[in-house]
Amino acid sequence: MVITAHFIDDDWNLHKRILNFCQVANHKGDTIGRAIEKCLEGWGIDRLFTVTVDNASSNDVAIAYLIKKFKGRNGLVLDGEFIHIRCCAHILNLIVSDALKDLHVSIIRIRNAVKYVRSSPARLQIFKDFAKEDKMSTKNCLTMDVPTRWNSTFTMLDGAIKCQKTFERLEEHDPSYLPKDDIPTTEDWE
Template sequence: MSQEGEAPNLISSEQSSNPTDSNQTVRTARKRKGMKPRSDVWDHFTKSADEVGEPKASCKYCEREFCCDPKKNGTTSLRNHITLCKKFPGNMNTTQTQLNYQPIKGQEGDGSGTISIWKFDQEAIRNALARMIIIDELPFKSVEKEGFRHLMSVACPRFHIPSRSTVARDCYQFFLEKRSKLKKFFRHSCQRISLTTDTWSSLQKINYMCLTAHYIDSDWKLHKKILNFCPISSHKGEALGKANEKCLLDWGIDRVFIVTVDNASSNDVAVGYLRRRLINWGSSILQGKFLHVRCVAHIINLVVCDGLKEVEIAIDRFQAAVKYVRSSPARLKLFKKCVENERIKSKSLLCLDVSTRWNSTYLMLKSVEKFEKAFYRFDVEDPFFSGELDSGDVDGIRKPDHEDWEKVRKMATLL
């Protein structure tokens, strides 16, 4: 009796001596409350379990079952099924056409437009995306930006957005197709092609050349296409001629009408080289006598630059005056106040010119001419205007006088 009575006492004493084991037993006895699924894909599926106890997900529309163990399967297969489920109300038949209404450009407000049919086409959208990248000069990485992906998820959720590498390949393929069509047009449908070419050096001291074709199609419309944009070894005439010849051979062009270039001496050698090649090909007109045409815009630029040298001192003075006014917000604010006090009604402001472009010099002189009275008042209001400009009198830089204003008016009219 004593031994049988001692056994329960031993057990109870062991349980009381190990409180940690007792707490673990209580925790395992309690069932942990399951977490609510956070993925939005569960709005379209119902959770269940099979005979073995494996979790299953059943589609609410087609009742197809999928494995959905969170550690083994995840929700990727469920999400892919929703995009392809034919009974899902959000999916439409990709082969079914729909009516599409597009307003006429420039008449969006009056309700006029055209109606056409449309159906989802992954390849067509990819081609349109590549065309957008080319026309708008966007970086390839723009397709991976969050804003673009959100736009496509709202506008066309079924469109699979390609990566930037795929978009780059699409753009190159788009170029190859266009080049193939243009080559075919040059061989069979085009008569004579006129060329313009120019070269320059970058800040990295790399020489580049651009060759452009100008032609008229069967509908008498003038077209301009860049045939080549490539680095060249030097600006020497023979190197330019060989680079142009290689480009013409690549495109299969031999019927050249004229070549328009600027007045650089190296272009004379380059056009002479092309003239000999065209004569050998038997495609020249009058033995290439009128092949070389000098650029009128470049000739006008040379004439204008020589004319600007006659009033170079006056232009430098106005440049210094404009720089002084635009050098700080306080001076610009004071100048605007002078414009208001002189009752000058002009929305334009002072602008500086670029030394390599004479049309920018014209814009500067034209803007300065409007504010002649404002400059006189500014000279009175700002005591440092005359002193700072007259300090450079050694180089001929001082504030503009009456004679300078006369030269500006005449030169602006001439330009």
């Protein structure tokens, strides 16, 4: 777990600092809360305004733990009204991931096409040769996505779409190209 602090100095300049990287024995809320409390105490931080966490239920318990510990010593700014802030990036990731479920089959087919080309130096060279003949750049068109980063799926799709014609040429000329059900269709590319 990483703990960061954001604060404004006397000249109204925003500062961001990493306070600690710490291993947490388990993902129970009380364990997380105690780890945060220990870190804050180590830094002499005795007042909290907000704590930003993702939507895991254990984080609800961790926040409740911190409220209980800091409220008793007058350590919550505005009586803790804004202490529990949900991570916007995590929420956005959940929203986009849910939306991508509708395109799941198309994404898998395009991912398989990219993976097929990348998995062999010979195939990669053929792909680059086709792209060169078509006056296409292969830069960024063979990027693989990472399951936990929806934006990497966007990057993969954006790049692959730019090289759609090259993928289609590879399909025509490579008898061992993907199984028929795995080949991106016209609808997938749209």
